[in-house]
């Protein structure tokens with residue numbers, strides 16, 4: 001009787017430790033959206049919207065004032081962006097989201113953000129995280145999520161070079177401290193000031209112009225990118241300098 005109980009305890013402890021070990025070594029956790037049907041032109045729904053968010057950085061082949069509408073309707077613009085994504089990731093570029101494309105899209109997702117970007121990189125530098133801006137914290141987080149997917153595309157286009165986020169979301173207080181514009185797009189989590197080591201500012205700018213960004217500006221050592229046309233936060237007109 002004693003023997004059985006101790007063996008049970010041994011197995012139980014092993015299972016517990018093994019389980020704990022897995023949990024510890026898994027961070028940052030891979031996350032996956034459940035794309036459970038084939039999506040193509042004519043499809044609509046929340047899953048189409050998730051595709052649009054993930055391919056939004058593949059808006060154009062050459063600088064063009066266009067963007068992928070995140071409306072859950074799989075139209076020609078979404079199809080063209082899916083094709084560009086597929087081509088870039090070595091998939092058959094048929095513009096249809098089947099299992100292989102869904103898997104590639106999911107490989108970019110993390111519980112902490114996307115494959116190459118973490119939410120924390122976009123936190124307001126005054127320690128307020130995503131709070132204290134012009135929209136609720138949850139809205140900022142969702143806006144930043146969408147921004148990160150565009151930056152994933154930009155990253156691929158410049159040769160898979162790491163992108164440094166110099167400034168992401170800014171609280172109203174922090175924006176004031178750094179002398180930002182009164183209605184800066186940073187206050188909503190839809191803007192980032194980026195730099196890419198080894199890539200010229202003009203290349204970053206022209207590449208951003210193929211990635212669905214509608215506000216683009218080169219500073220002395222960084223490129224500002226935002227999605228002002230897509231959100232009701234400002235003038236909603238293109239601002240390319």
Ligand SMILES: [Zn+2]
Nearest residue numbers: 191192193224
């Ligand atoms: Zn900026």
